[in-house]
Amino acid sequence: MEIVNVTHPLKNNQIPGSDIVLIMGFFDGVHRGHQKVIQRGVDLARQKGLKSVLLTFDRSPREIYQHEENYKYISTMERKAELVEELGVDYLYFVEFTSEFASLPPQEFVDDYMVKMRTKYIVAGFDYTYGKKDIANMETLPSFAKGRFEVITVPEQMINDEKIGSSTIKKLILNDRVDYANELLGYSYQNQGTVVHGLQRGRTLGYPTANVVTSKSQLKPSIGVYVTRIEIDGKWYPSMTSVGYNVTFKEDTGVTIECNIFDFDEDIYGKDVRVEWLHYLRGEVKFSDADGLVKQLHKDKEDSLNYFKKH
Known part of the structure; x- marks a missing residue:
């Protein structure tokens, strides 16, 4: 797996050399829910003879949008890269999440990243957003795509009638329940x-x-x-x-x-x-x-x- 570090805007020499399946998400912890999304993208890429590219960020968007201080991560960037590589991803893009990048309108983000990166299929979880969630969500993505790529949404993943989510896992780790957190993480x-x-x-x-x-x-x-x-x-x-x-x-x-x-x-x-x-x-x-x-x-x-x- 090759790692590409991006500082906005995306440079021409960072554009993949062939058509891709683009997997989108922050993926803190790369838990079992994330693994479903990533595996779907990797399997699709292999089926279509394309490269799989996972695009994520160097920090949580919450640090920029909500100005959260002392934000704690389940996985460091290095650990995230290890977990992603184990799932068979070809390229991992870390985008520096700056205020300038965060202010991109949804259409510009779609055009300047998804389309520019030669994407044929986008794979993301049901709750993925690329701007304000009521405007830039998975339901609205086809309208921004304008027929240039296909959108594949992976549904919510549950265990014991509970959503597998990074926030839930954090709470478990902080409340003496690392055993159950490990079950949700898958490791x-x-x-x-x-x-x-x-x-x-x-x-x-x-x-x-x-x-x-x-x-x-x-x-x-x-x-x-x-x-x-x-x-x-x-x-x-x-x-x-x-x-x-x-x-x-x-x-x-x-x-x-x-x-x-x-x-x-x-x-x-x-x-x-x-x-x-x-x-x-x-x-x-x-x-x-x-x-x-x-x-x-x-x-x-x-x-x-x-x-x-x-x-």
Whole structure:
């Protein structure tokens, strides 16, 4: 898959060399609903002998239109690219979502992007918009297309009578329900980060941890202890991870991600890692002393190992 980074306006050398199926959406998280849309576009492209192109943005439109600050993402651009590539897309276009780009009238966006990119078919979800939703939606797109391409709308995807949506998944991740969030995602949620020096309190307790710092824009799970896996240098290791405030020792560290890696004793400071959140174990507890904490950590490890045996 080739990645193309676009700063408006689209340049002539960024136009595909042949006719395409254009897949549209922001696709934060590339969850099971998004996967239906993307797979529909990829399958159609292969059926028609065309290239599949997915056009998305470098940031959420909500940051521009609603001026949302500290917006949290389910997937970074790099993670989104990985997930999209796994679905067989040929080209991934990231458009820089600036105020200028956001102000494009719907007809100009259709002409300057959809048509200019040699689109024969547009594939998008039922709720995709390209401007004000009452004007620029999937129902009105054929009128803007003017017969130049065909519009294919993928219907709402449901599970347990609930719409699969990024907002729902975010709420689940933030409310101790990462297990169900993973079911809607179709894979286990991840954070990407770097191992940094912490207070090394865990080492004195017999449970050394890798202190993982993520980018501020990444959505972190709710406070608690989780069964996890961690990827180091391309290899995955079973682990348990705490997201918390170090309340037992009253250390003002803010929210930290501390990963105890099972049967592992290597220096990984400065390494880029991924933490995969498999199962929520419990909330954060303030213990009266270190002994109480260690006793609980023994139980957490036992519960984690039992989870891995069952899964």
